[in-house]
Amino acid sequence: MEFKFTDEQIMIRDTAEAFVSEVSTSAAVRSAMLEPAGYDKDLWRKISADMFWQALPIPEVLGGLGLGMWSSPRPWNRPDDFYSAHH
Numbered sequence: 001m002e003f004k005f006t007d008e009q010i011m012i013r014d015t016a017e018a019f020v021s022e023v024s025t026s027a028a029v030r031s032a033m034l035e036p037a038g039y040d041k042d043l044w045r046k047i048s049a050d051m052f053w054q055a056l057p058i059p060e061v062l063g064g065l066g067l068g069m070w071s072s073p074r075p076w077n078r079p080d081d082f083y084s085a086h087h
Contacts, residue, residue, distance in 0.1 A: 008067070012056065019051070 005013070023043055032040040047053050058064020 012067070016053070 023046075028040070028043075032038070032043070035041070052065065055064040056067045057069040058066070060066035
């Protein structure tokens with residue numbers, strides 16, 4: 001069985017990768033860790049309310065986008081890149 005991402009999944013992955021590269025600098029991570037909540041609330045709002053990432057894998061009948069778990073922006077969507085970068 002061959003697994004291949006759809007064009008939509010590739011677009012989501014690429015958009016997430018570009019976004020995270022932009023907002024997840026060392027300085028930004030350190031700053032977020034110093035926040036009382038332990039994270040950047042504005043960044044979380046962008047991810048959840050504006051980009052709606054948490055809804056990607058949730059079925060449409062439950063209020064999500066119904067794109068399946070492999071549409072979510074996660075490092076294992078590009079295991080070759082993730083593994084190379086971390087080993």
